[in-house]
Amino acid sequence: MQAHQIPIFKSWVPEWVARGILFLILLTSAIGFALYANNPESIQSFYGVEPNDVQFSIVLMYASIASFLALDFRTVKYFTTRRYLLTGLFINAVCYIICFYTKNWELFLLCRFILGISCALITSIVLNLIFPRIHSSRARVIAYTIFYSGLQMISPLCGIYTSSVLHYLDFNWLFFGLLILLVPVILIVYVSMNRGARIFKKFPLFDVDLTGYLLYTVICIMTGYVLVFGQQLNWFGNIKIRVLSMIIFLALALFVLREVKLKRPLVDLRLLQTRNVVLGLLILFVFYIFKSTSGFTYGYLEHVLGTDPLNIIPIWASSIAVTVLSMFVTSRFVLAGFSMIKTVITGFIILGLFYIYMLLFISDTGETNDFILPVCLFSIATGVIFVPAVIFTFSAAPPKIAFNTSIIGMFARFMGFCIAIAINNYLQLYSTAAINEKIRESVTETNPQLERALIGIEQTLVNNGGGINSGHISSAYLKNYIHTEVLSRSIRDYYDFMLVLLVTFIAILIAVPGINKVVLRLRKGSVPY
Template structure:
């Protein structure tokens, strides 16, 4: 099979597999900029002396940059020479990484992260379009979507491996040297893979939707601020949260109105007229929110088991292995027969259900590394069976005239789900932690013989080690407090996992009903043979 000559250097066009691997490397390099400090946020918090919410906002600003730029990117790629376009974007990415490396201002860092998101969208969006162009027409959409969205699922842990290695040996921002090195390699790949002068004619840039870009940026920033800081300030009891929530609603309304009145909108709102697309989009938002329960496991490993960043990330590699195997399996199944898509989704949700049940049944204060390998792996396997197939469900529900709108709206859905999970898990943990701590404290009475006996054993042990009775009593109180904290967190995690079980069952039932309704409709549409 020969490669389309639109983008690729003719001298290497026959090496399709090598070209695909090279493009995938550049795609992963772009994604790495987005996920560069997702698993080492504690180190970033310490460096800036910031609150966790501040760093979460900086991370989400990268996503706002991606989402605002992606619709423009699918159009600007046609207006520039591809190789020069990517070289400029990669060079800008290097300069932005240098800026992030040397800045000590959190505000400047957050602004830079927004522009990192913009360059990520330019490079990743370009790679998606080029990958579509080099594959056979029947496979291009499926393979391209699986490559693109499979990398999104995996890149956080892959970059986290390098990040963990860095933070164990130097300052966390040494990670930027690795990211810059990857970008330099990507520049060399672009020189090798892409040909010059891919632009047939010059197209003016004034037709681009700059107003929509600004409106969406304003909405994204305010929406992210509302959902990240809302739980901390008790939502609408705080005047700032009320203001940002109203502002986000206003800018979203203006953005949608602006898209609706444009002749050639960046986002074709006609896509929202299709009920099948809505079902897929809601399924995506649900999946991406519920899959983030894995962060509770990583938090359990760090906070209760006391693991290092390297241990946690090495465990996460089993998750990546599950994603990779399931993504490959799902790709093969869909290429064989697209009608297998509903079966894949059901299988994925059933595995996700088992994962949540396993954690609920087995979560204790002393799980080992080998104990956690299995649930971490099956969570990745379920995610690999679900993420790209859900995207395929969404995109197959839309007519061709909507263009890349399906991918863009799905990216909006992922952004919404990520923010909802941040706010939701924060609120749930605060609520249930407080509830269980109060329950434990109320049980601490002089009549609690078990607690009194255990405390007396601690004190006697400490006295036998040379502590005086007063110090032994104080240390025992601290140990009891620590135990209460651990038990409260474990009960909180188990409660959240059982809630996830109920929600996953609801998703499975929705899929079954959706399948039955579609089968009934298809039977009714079969024309009757007139005798």
């Protein structure tokens, strides 16, 4: 029997156990990506870095995943499945050990890049184990739904995990916990999988476009760097941004020229000649810009309302449950033949309701429970938009080059994520500056209301046993109050901008002709991204 015909799992492993193992492998790999996204202050204090450095560490791993995914389409066909998978898991384990024992920021960034490669490697091989064996379009839609439900669960799961661990331990213990989770997974893979089995027939690694991969990696990493640090460095007023932008432009030009001429390109750019594929990629790109706004809600709860991270866990749990439910309900509509674009537009409208709710209820006072509803609205919107958008893009792709949709789709999501960070950094800076200026104009020593406010605060402190230091405490209290007011108003301004952007995009989707003609067409072997 040839290697690619040998069963991946040993004969004593039931099918449902095999699927559970694959989902567990996927979970342990993906959880490292969003590990500290909901608790950036913890890594800032542990490594002594700035918020933009933390953002770049997340972008760096994302860039590594997006770029290596293109190369992985060739390498996965060369190595045996168990060895390839164990290599990725072992790389994860080594990186977790390094991150646990070191406090060197540059070494941490290197580990993030390597973790991105191993994450792409593991995710690709697991998805190639699952989806090519699913034959009917109905089963593939359900499988897509399960996969993307798991993907959208990662962020709130990481929030629950990090909040629980960081309440008692330092930041580096997060990696120790991941290592403990990873060890049994490695043992399970080693014991349950056949040694010589392959997913595909062995394909030699000749004509592998390593130069294209290096160019693609440079484009992703440098683009991410420019978008993260651009505002801090004053964009093109800084020589570093100008030089990096020139390198990105040259690398992109060389990459496009190279891919067009090669017989076996890293990415087949002919896919971008299909209008509805481009529209689907645009939907994913814009969706990831809006998706990144959820972090503001959790930040508002923690920094403005003063909610303990452990008390946010019920909200994260609600988000997980609602996301899974909404995705499965949406998949039923897709299978019933409901227009995928109309479903996506409905999802964006629900997202608009989330923004409206936040604009109405954000203030410097409030209850945590008041924000369970908007988080659920956001989760519903995520479930309604994501699966139809991906299926729409795949269904619109020409059959012979449809597999490239995974590569370009990942890049679209990566760019949406980076653009969201750039918009966030820009709006937060200018919105905060404008609000501070308005407050500075009114909060002056000549304003009699300021003196009355300080006297009122001081008297309240004295009545509650504030003692002789009540004057200093009242000034500190007022400064803290102004800080939270500035933060809440800047978040409200951000949601206001995103709502305008959302309404504009919905109008564009409604105005585009012919997009409802795309029908469900998921082919055997189609792997999601």
